[in-house]
Amino acid sequence: MTGAPELDALGRSSSWSGVRAVVAGFGVSGYAAADTLQHLGASVLVVDETPRDDPDAARPDQGWVEKVELLEVFGVEFRLGAGSTTELPDDVDVVVVSPGWRPSAPLIAAALDRGVPVWSEVELAWRVRADDAAPWLVVTGTNGKTTTVQMLEQILRAEGLNAQAVGNVGRPVVEAVMDTDDPADVLAVELSSYQLHWTHSMSAQASAVLNVAPDHLDWHGGLEHYTADKARIYERTQIACVYNVDDPTTEQLVAEADVVEGCRAIGFTLGVPGLSMLGVVDGILADRAYVTERVSTAAELGHVSDLGTNPAPHLIANALAAAALARAHGVSPRAVRDGLQAFVPDAHRIAEIAVVDDVRWVDDSKATNAHAALASLNSVPVAEGRAVWIAGGLAKGASFDDLVLEVADRLRAVVLIGVDRDVIAQALARHAPDVPVVEVEVGDTDPMDRVVEVAASFAQPGDTVLLAPGCASMDQFANYAARGDSFAAAVARWQTTS
Known part of the structure; x- marks a missing residue:
């Protein structure tokens, strides 16, 4: 330490x-972390590879320069541009990483080699929450x-919370806890494996791992390490560790977790x-977990x-996972039902965008890994037809x-895009x-017109043309939404010309 308290x-x-x-990275969470730390009285240095004079070249954040200038008024230092993140200053007590x-x-x-603590913004949030802070359902x-x-948010709000x-x-979580x-x-806290990797002391009221399948293996260095980071969410859980009965890995993670005495596996x-x-x-x-006579009865939570x-x-x-977490917080069955009825899915999640000549066109661009693509393909009503699957991108x-x-038996044809399309091919x-496979060249600036043309040539009445890439998008698009x-x-263009 540099003379600071422990x-x-x-x-x-x-x-x-x-x-x-030191705050590493100045995106949404980096801004929130830097703002909080300076508010608490710390001396803050932000490092980010984005050049101050051309932020649009590296990030689409609205108001990025204005946020830099605002924090500079409060004494936050910035080291920006190429090479700014390669060296750690000598007098550092903690690194908060994006x-x-x-x-x-x-x-x-360098921080790890020196023994300097590395925290996620989530770890910082846990440490600076109020004494009577709101519990976390993670x-x-x-x-x-x-x-x-x-x-989960809708269910909790239906309870009047x-x-x-x-x-x-x-x-960002730290922004919420400081509000x-x-x-x-x-x-209701969503945590990625990236965030969990640097989170060390969180003790949630209830926690859930929905599923574990290979993803981000290039970052984590293998499935074992990826799974271990997911498992961190169960540590020190107070009331309920929620697991997926149909994914045995999640139950095993609960069995191995060090939880607060009395915490239940749900x-x-x-x-x-x-x-x-x-x-x-x-x-x-049906709920056979949070009812008194669960041996013989269950609570109806909706349909x-x-x-x-x-x-x-x-x-x-x-x-069901959302309901399990909400019920751990004491929410009524009625609120579960009302919350689920009020829920509206975000865009790009198995969203039907057109039906033309009895062929459904479905956008599930959010399916950015193989596990998500599998779930999407399994949602295709095979009693009516098969899937023309559009896949590819960055396989990670x-x-x-x-x-x-x-x-395999669900596929009518496959249209492949992206730099890693050969992995799927x-x-x-x-x-x-x-199964017929057509690859649309990665060099196309926007391949979708060609993709739609090819997909339409294979689709038959009753089929579903499904964009469920199973890959990240950044090789050809700004993000999955784009x-x-x-x-x-x-x-839409194809409809007007076909």
Whole structure:
């Protein structure tokens, strides 16, 4: 330390004077962390590769320069531009790292070598929450995090609580916990594996891992390390560790977690629930976990139809997970039902954008890994037709063999895009050699017009043309939303000319 008090002794009411903090990355969470640290009295240096004079070249953040200038008024220092993040200053007490920064990044590696604590913005938020702070209901998983947290927020609000969805879903957690104008009663917190990697002391009221499947393996260095970071969410949980009965890995993570005494393991399943589980009985969402006589009875939480007409299986699973977390907080069955009825999914999540000549066109651009693409393909009503699957992008080190093995009989054809399309093409050649595959060249500035034209040539009445790439989008698009918007626009243009 540089003469500052011990970090573990510091909290919201402490003076952080003398603490030298480096904030790595100046995005949404980096701004919130730097603002909070300077407010508490710390000396703050922000490092970011974005050049001050040309931020649009590296990031689309609105008001990025204005945020830099605002914090400079309050004494925050900035080191910006190429090479600014390669060296760690000598007199540093803590590094607060933005999501996505690898442990191998020179600045982070230097901190770890020196024994300098590295925190996520989430870790900072936990340490500076108020003594009477709102409890945290936290969610992670390879897929379904945002949907589950948004469902959870709606359920909690239906109970009359001031609930806020924060974390990876949008608003930084530290911003929410420092908000004295509109303090939350309870926080629904979405956490990515990136955030969890640098989170060390959080103790949630209830926590959930929705599923674990290969993703971000290039960042984590393998599935074992990725899984271990997901498991951090269960540590020190107070009331309930929620797991997916149909994903044994999640139950094993609960069994291995060091939790607060009395914390329960609560499962959710698409089947009939056993004891201490939530599940589905004849179309009814049933709770056999939070009822007194759970050996012989269950509480009705609503109906599957509350989620819309023929909801996808993973959407039902997300609803059960959200309900399990809300019930751990003491929410009534009525609020679960009302909240789920009020829930509206975000765009680009199995969103039907057109029906032309009895062919459904569906945008699930949010399916950015193989596990999500599998769930999306399994939602296609095969009794009516098959899927023309649009896939590809940045594979992030993932394999597609298991996915193709499971869905080969559902495929009418496959249209591939992106730099890693060959990874999927090879899996299809091995396990679905009879399925037609067309690759749209990566050099196309916007491949979607060609993609839609090819997909339409294969689709038959009853089929679903499904954009579920199974890959990240940044090789050709700004983000998954831009990819989905491009697809929808191309479908609209095709409709006017076909």
